[in-house]
Amino acid sequence: MEKEIKDYIWGLGVDDVGFAASEDYQSPKSYEITKLLPEAKSIIVLAYKVLSNCESPSTSVALNGYMDLGAFARFSSYQVARFLERKYGAQVATIPISYPFEIHSDRPALADFSQRHAAIAAGLGRFGRHNLVIHPKFGTRVNYTSIITNLPLKPSTKCQEDQCIHCNICVKNCPSGALKEEGKTDVMKCLSHSQPYGLRADIGFQLQLLASSPEEQQKLLTSEQYARLRQAAHLGNQYMCFNCMKLCPVGQARVG
Numbered sequence: 504m505e506k507e508i509k510d511y512i513w514g515l516g517v518d519d520v521g522f523a524a525s526e527d528y529q530s531p532k533s534y535e536i537t538k539l540l541p542e543a544k545s546i547i548v549l550a551y552k553v554l555s556n557c558e559s560p561s562t563s564v565a566l567n568g569y570m571d572l573g574a575f576a577r578f579s580s581y582q583v584a585r586f587l588e589r590k591y592g593a594q595v596a597t598i599p600i601s602y603p604f605e606i607h608s609d610r611p612a613l614a615d616f617s618q619r620h621a622a623i624a625a626g627l628g629r630f631g632r633h634n635l636v637i638h639p640k641f642g643t644r645v646n647y648t649s650i651i652t653n654l655p656l657k658p659s660t661k662c663q664e665d666q667c668i669h670c671n672i673c674v675k676n677c678p679s680g681a682l683k684e685e686g687k688t689d690v691m692k693c694l695s696h697s698q699p700y701g702l703r704a705d706i707g708f709q710l711q712l713l714a715s716s717p718e719e720q721q722k723l724l725t726s727e728q729y730a731r732l733r734q735a736a737h738l739g740n741q742y743m744c745f746n747c748m749k750l751c752p753v754g755q756a757r758v759g
């Protein structure tokens with residue numbers, strides 16, 4: 504069964520796949536996996552190589568590469584889940600790249616499920632100094648999605664080797680200083696650079712609008728800032744910083 508599932512996933516063009524036993528998934532801040540699928544036994548983690556669009560000096564081109572990956576990941580995840588249902592009568596819970604997840608004010612920037620901890624449990628990499636998972640072949644330029652299932656799958660071998668070469672390039676080139684403290688990303692600092700047109704910027708704009716005269720409001724609503732906020736809200740996560748991902752040297756010479 505494991506080989507059939509892997510062959511199906513590779514046949515779709517997904518870059519890598521690993522299996523984890525549900526008890527090996529340890530993400531203390533995320534929900535218990537049984538809250539997402541009560542009969543959970545295994546997690547199938549899919550890895551997708553990030554396009555070299557992320558190197559483009561144009562932020563819209565870099566973002567578009569990410570959106571291409573996101574569309575393919577959603578398509579692949581659905582296909583694999585349907586294959587598991589059809590072929591093995593499996594129960595499944597597909598977990599996305601990022602959204603949707605439950606939003607609670609006491610759980611800021613915390614998804615229901617951690618793709619990084621799942622990828623590590625499924626043998627698809629280890630944490631680097633930048634708090635991202637470094638894949639043994641693709642380095643940091645990789646995104647993950649997961650499918651939780653009630654199928655009992657033999658877990659993949661975990662990565663034993665530290666993939667990070669501790670060069671500190673990610674820390675030095677983080678424009679917001681979000682990686683200064685080892686083992687912790689400062690979420691607010693990162694957000695100010697990675698999503699400059701996200702929710703916080705939107706709230707700031709709305710407050711400014713409410714406090715403005717009718718003439719000022721007209722100016723604000725025809726400004727570049729408002730158009731950018733609208734575009735970001737329409738597209739979802741609008742990432743404008745890829746430094747910790749694109750500058751990490753690990754894996755870059757080896758990828759195919």
Ligand code: B12
Pocket residue numbers: 530531532533599600601602612613614615616617618619630631632633634635636637643644645646647648686687688689690693694697742743744745747748
């Ligand atoms: C919310 C979110 C964010 C938030 C908050 C990040 C955060 N602190 O977790 C913001 C907007 C800041 C963010 C930024 C980025 N994100 Co983001 N994000 C997510 C999301 C949706 C949820 C993450 C979550 O729930 N975190 C909370 C829990 C898991 O974190 P935690 O337990 O506190 O663990 C943290 C630390 O304690 C530390 N940590 C925990 N255990 C250990 C162990 C060791 C040994 C070490 C060193 C560290 C460490 O790592 C975590 C990071 O702070 C995930 C998708 C998903 N559902 O998993 C993507 C995800 C984590 N993001 C991703 C990426 C790529 C990015 C960005 C590069 C932006 C971009 N351009 O894509 C930056 C990188 C920031 C960074 N260097 O940490 C990828 C990571 C892929 C990878 N190779 O690891 C994910 C998995 C999306 C995906 N499906 O691929 N992200």
Ligand code: SF4
Pocket residue numbers: 676677678679680681682688692693694696697744745746747748
């Ligand atoms: S995405 Fe940019 S701002 Fe956020 S941690 Fe990485 S380098 Fe720093």
Ligand code: SF4
Pocket residue numbers: 631632633666667668669670671672673674750751752753
């Ligand atoms: S840039 Fe260097 S220090 Fe940062 S994660 Fe990559 S190898 Fe590790």
